Amino acid sequence: MKLAFSAASPYVRKAMACAIARGIDGQIEKWSIKTSDPTLQAANPLSKVPTLIGANGEMLFDSPVICEYLDSIGSAPGLFPAPGPARWVALRQQALADGIMDASQPRRRELALPQDDGRVEWIALQRGKVERAVDALETEADSLGDLTTIGEITIGCALGYLDFRFPHEPWRPGHPKLEAWYAQVVLLPPLAGTMPVG
Ligand SMILES: N[C@@H](CCC(=O)N[C@@H](CS)C(=O)NCC(=O)O)C(=O)O
Structure with a gap:
């Protein structure tokens, strides 16, 4: 592959x-x-x-x-749960964390935008999405596990991307449970072995 x-x-x-x-x-x-x-x-x-x-x-x-x-490859336990409630949780968490990336990644180009009110409004809209998503994740942080689902892996990657590109907009304040969960899972091979560079 x-x-x-x-x-x-x-x-x-x-x-x-x-x-x-x-x-x-x-x-x-x-x-x-x-x-x-x-x-x-x-x-x-x-x-x-x-x-x-x-x-x-x-x-x-x-x-x-x-x-x-x-x-679908290999014999390890699946990251996508079988049809049922756990699958919807994992897929929703994946969508929420993908949404954090979708709202953050285009902001890499924000300095090139016209320096007008539209730029300020667009940045505020994107930041709002991320802030609400991180707030939502804090409410379910107690239920997050050790990167055993696609949802948990995507959340880890999204929070890692915020640290990587937006360290000046810290997500941890006000989100102690999510912070504690991330501190543990970032040490596990799927995240420890894929730290972003660039
Ligand atoms: N929804 C896509 C997003 C992929 C994406 O936007 N990748 C960026 C790099 S982080 C890219 O290739 N951007 C180039 C472009 O959009 O032309 C996914 O989940 O794979």
Whole structure:
């Protein structure tokens, strides 16, 4: 398998963290490629990382699809619970944490935006999404485990991305339970082995 890769991407990190959690990361070749590269554009019309070329040549994106594909390989316990209440919790948590990344990652370009009221409003809108999402996670932090579901892995990657790119906007104040959970899980192989760089 080959994974279009960026060491700074929280979505790529999520895919690699799933692979590590399931013991199949050794089967993944990291493919460092720019999103402007025609080879990636041919593989994925959206030209984003992560994109996975599967064991049988399947082109897979985006990260929820890649992670579910990785969950179908090997014999380790699944990260996507079977249909039932636990699955909806895990998928909702994945969506919430993906949403933190979706609201944060485009802010990398905010300095290039026109210095007008629209910029201020857009940044405030994105920050509001992240703040409400982190507040919501605090209310369920007691129930979070040791990165055994796609939800927990995605939450770990999202909080790690906030630390990585937005250390000047700390998420920990007011969220002691989430802070304590993250301090434990960031030491586990799926997150410890995928710290962002860039
Ligand atoms: N929803 C996608 C988001 C992937 C994404 O936005 N990746 C960024 C890098 S962190 C990217 O490739 N951006 C390039 C672009 O949008 O052109 C996923 O979950 O995989």
